[in-house]
Amino acid sequence: MLNDQDTAQFDSSATPEALWTVADVARFFGCTPRHVINLQANGLPHFYLGRLVRFDPAEVREYLKSNRRIAATKLRRAARFHAVWSN
Secondary structure, eight states: OOOHHHHHHSOTTOOOOOOBOHHHHHHHHTSOHHHHHHHHHTTOOOEEETTEEEBOHHHHHHHHHHTOOOOHHHHHHHHHHHHHHHO
């Protein structure tokens, strides 16, 4: 049960971002919902509200940043560019 001190600490002016569903994450990533489920099984941060799966948008964005990879062709192109210009 909340008492007056607990309710006083809650900032009602803060508007937290709504939680995302699998479909929301799929739209954000530009992929299928099945791919999101596979990512979820491999570490995409999520939590359950009963049987419902929900995602914190900030955690999803952080997951993207921490799991970013550069394509091998881009790496080779960048290496050639730097080799030419460093001589």
